Amino acid sequence: MNAIAEQPLAHGRSAEVFALGPNRVVKLAFEGIDAESVAQEAAASEVAFELGLTPVRCYGLTEEDGRHGIVLDRITGVPLTTLAERNILRLPEVGRTLATEHLRVHSAHTDRLPDVRDFAVELLETPPLSALTPQERAEVARRIRALPDGDTVVHLDFHPQNVFVLEDAPTGQGPVVIDWQTAVRGQAASDVALTRLLFREAELFPGTSLPMQVVYSAVRRVLLKYYLGEYLKAGTVTVTELDRWEIAARVLRLGMLDIPSERERMLAGIRKDLAAS
Incomplete structure (x- = not known):
């Protein structure tokens, strides 16, 4: 797997998004946000993709330095x-x-x-x-x-x-x-x-x-x-x-x-x- 970029592409109140090669990103929740919450996001993202509400596919869960996250298609x-x-x-x-x-x-x-x-x-x-x-x-x-x-x-x-x-x-x-x-x-x-x-x-x-x-x-x-x-x-x-x-x-x-x-x-x-x- 490609290495995660050091600097985030974007950040919000609960997570940061990092490049993972040219075609995917990792969305990492901030410390303190539990694995269950991130798993719920992954499940909801899969539902949205399957219903045709987004072209962005979720590729499952990941963890980096104690932070829980999900892997997604990258959009430009x-x-x-x-x-x-x-x-x-x-x-x-x-x-x-x-x-x-x-x-x-x-x-x-x-x-x-x-x-x-x-x-x-x-x-x-x-x-x-x-x-x-x-x-x-x-x-x-x-x-x-x-x-x-x-x-x-x-x-x-x-x-x-x-x-x-x-x-x-x-x-x-x-x-x-x-x-x-x-x-x-x-x-x-x-x-x-x-x-x-x-x-x-x-x-x-x-x-x-x-x-x-x-x-x-x-x-x-x-x-x-x-x-x-x-x-x-x-x-x-x-x-x-x-x-x-x-x-x-x-x-x-x-x-x-x-x-x-x-x-x-x-x-x-x-x-x-x-x-x-």
């Missing part, structure tokens, strides 16, 4: 975010493309992934949600379990950084959706509600200057407008359904990532949803 391209950064006039196009790809993901159905409701309820018992009282957690769990069932593939981390436009792609080759580590099954509205929450309230990457925060916040509002407008045109999801899934979206966001700057805002939103009902 740029995320949708980069297209918008290169030319701000393409923001509407980027928002609509994001919606089109999300609708494509939601056209697939499976029984091989966990139920999004079960996943969200399990997260209520993790440290990030411990600030809620036992009574609050019980009521949130009751409401999440009461949400409708579904067998749609749900990504749960769907945003422009996870949709790549390939360079030198064959004619007809569309964008590629990556990072299936949180994929589950359920109603499409659960996924769209989480993407809507991300655009509205998610933290920008740490270290972003105040002027750039202002710029990026404005850009995200425009992207959300065109993304949501295009998605809702399909008629498969309503705003009422998105609002109903909002409390679950906050639990998922906080439980999966637990970003310190978002913690109080997410908890306040959960409590506001409880009080409003």
